[in-house]
Amino acid sequence: MPHIVAGPTEARIRKQDEGMSKRVVVLGIQWGDEGKGKIVDLLTERCEAVVRFQGGHNAGHTLVIKGEKTVLHLVPSGILRHGVHCLIGNGVVVAPDALLQELETLERAGINARERLTVSPACPVILPSHVALDQARERARGSKAIGTTGRGIGPAYEDKAARRGIRFGELADPAKCIARVGHLLDYHNFLLKERFGESPVDLNRVAKEIERWSSELAPLTGDVSRAVYTVTQNSGNVLFEGAQGTLLDIDQGTYPYVTSSNTTAGAAACGSGVGPLILDVVIGVVKAYTTRVGAGPFPTELGDETGRFLADRGHEFGATTGRPRRCGWFDAVLARRACNLNSVNSLCVTKLDVLDGLSEIAICTGYQLGGELMDHPPWDAIVLEEVEPVYEKVPGWQESTAAVRTLEGLPTAARRYLDRLGELLGVAVDIISTGPDREDTMVLRDPFSLASTDSP
Ligand code: IMP
Numbered sequence: 001m002p003h004i005v006a007g008p009t010e011a012r013i014r015k016q017d018e019g020m021s022k023r024v025v026v027l028g029i030q031w032g033d034e035g036k037g038k039i040v041d042l043l044t045e046r047c048e049a050v051v052r053f054q055g056g057h058n059a060g061h062t063l064v065i066k067g068e069k070t071v072l073h074l075v076p077s078g079i080l081r082h083g084v085h086c087l088i089g090n091g092v093v094v095a096p097d098a099l100l101q102e103l104e105t106l107e108r109a110g111i112n113a114r115e116r117l118t119v120s121p122a123c124p125v126i127l128p129s130h131v132a133l134d135q136a137r138e139r140a141r142g143s144k145a146i147g148t149t150g151r152g153i154g155p156a157y158e159d160k161a162a163r164r165g166i167r168f169g170e171l172a173d174p175a176k177c178i179a180r181v182g183h184l185l186d187y188h189n190f191l192l193k194e195r196f197g198e199s200p201v202d203l204n205r206v207a208k209e210i211e212r213w214s215s216e217l218a219p220l221t222g223d224v225s226r227a228v229y230t231v232t233q234n235s236g237n238v239l240f241e242g243a244q245g246t247l248l249d250i251d252q253g254t255y256p257y258v259t260s261s262n263t264t265a266g267a268a269a270c271g272s273g274v275g276p277l278i279l280d281v282v283i284g285v286v287k288a289y290t291t292r293v294g295a296g297p298f299p300t301e302l303g304d305e306t307g308r309f310l311a312d313r314g315h316e317f318g319a320t321t322g323r324p325r326r327c328g329w330f331d332a333v334l335a336r337r338a339c340n341l342n343s344v345n346s347l348c349v350t351k352l353d354v355l356d357g358l359s360e361i362a363i364c365t366g367y368q369l370g371g372e373l374m375d376h377p378p379w380d381a382i383v384l385e386e387v388e389p390v391y392e393k394v395p396g397w398q399e400s401t402a403a404v405r406t407l408e409g410l411p412t413a414a415r416r417y418l419d420r421l422g423e424l425l426g427v428a429v430d431i432i433s434t435g436p437d438r439e440d441t442m443v444l445r446d447p448f449s450l451a452s453t454d455s456p
Helices: 008-018 036-046 096-108 128-144 153-161 168-172 174-195 203-220 224-233 266-270 305-313 332-342 381-386 412-425
Strands: 023-028 049-052 061-065 068-072 085-088 117-119 238-241 281-287 290-292 326-328 346-350 360-369 372-374 388-395 429-433 441-443
Touching: 023 036, 036 061, 036 238, 036 281, 036 346, 036 429, 036 441, 049 224, 085 224, 096 203, 117 203, 117 224, 128 153, 128 174, 128 203, 168 174, 168 203, 174 203, 224 238, 281 332, 281 412, 305 326, 332 360, 332 412, 346 412, 360 412, 388 412, 412 429
Parallel strands: 023 238, 023 281, 049 085, 049 238, 085 117, 281 346, 346 429
Antiparallel strands: 061 068, 290 326, 360 372, 360 388, 429 441
16 A cells, blocks of 8 residues: 655645745656656645646656555646645646546555545546547558557647537536537547548447546536635645656647647646746756657667666656657757756756666767757757767766665765756756655755745
8 A cells, every 4th residue: 555644734834834835846857757756746745735737647657655656647646645635737638537547546545535636627528539539540640650648638639729628527517518528529430430440439338438427526626726826825835747748848849749738837837727927946857867758859869788778777668558668868958958948947867876887878968960069959850850969978887876865875976977967957956866765865955945036
């Protein structure tokens, strides 16, 4: 059973002492899978509420507490802390069947998530036909497939933008909802049959599911925007939990090899119904190397022994789909860009221990393209495919850093490596993770004591 510690009562007392609410965003600054879930879980010890603001159950946030592993896809990673209010903001696409499954898993582990979970009525609902369309589109793309998680994320966001989607609040009135879904299925089934030559989705089956979703999930609906506002008015800390990573952002990422939402810090505000000035701190979570799942450019990818070493050591398999992740050296060009896109003012480096035993480590500090040296990424993913990374080589270390919990306990070369990453990105490394467990973490600078104006 997952281990639960500390609750918001202590958090509240501590906040009252300090007298001010802090709003902290935690997001990935690579292609996702940076280990955000663990950091969110760790920091929620100091929070009253955690908000998911984009993405859906394409995310896979793995938490390990005292050796016990829990993978969350939709429910915010604060759920393992007693009393923390977990909020799913309007920017998240919600698959009701996946949400139900996750709630049941948590219940079996002794966590009554329903008591502490609120879902915005404005969340777009992912229907079985969105899943069918996502998978049909990927099949039709053939060798040009994006490598989506196949969970209906893209088609659900499409319907939101086209203003024909179903929203979570509509589940409260199943008869009306089924009628609306009927119209939408007409359209989806037309595409499935006529465009992709695939089987249609049966309305009767979906209607039965809607009745169940209505009775089991509609009671979770609530005003997320107001909930965040109330916590902040009461001097409580709020954590905004990003999913995927900056380089998968629909606008700023490696389009079209991206997800369908904005994964950058601005989305924390519009995806939860708060204004941008509410945000105090943006923590950029970054692996000590780079990984990517799915297709798309990856300049520092290693197709050799070292790539396999990183994959094996880092257990680099997707938490959602189980697909092997592509691995490569740290790309400071893309990470620096990501820091700028998000106003990152605090860095968290994860999986440092995966680099243990390498004699030399490379950091990409620039790109070479057609004889030209670039210190920033091109806007076009096709051009990013063509760049040659320029590497700076630094000494590795032979000692184990696994589960090291003090800066002094790290080998000098590991400390130098971290300092160099901070220097290249222009942001201080405040948190270091040396293992999957909640305890294997060093917090060098407390994010709740940083102000938004703090320079990195
Ligand atoms: P989608 O979000 O399922 O549409 O997939 C689009 C792209 O984002 C694919 O390359 C996926 O592998 C990637 N992706 C989606 N969610 C995650 C995640 O949580 N971690 C890493 N990659 C992800």
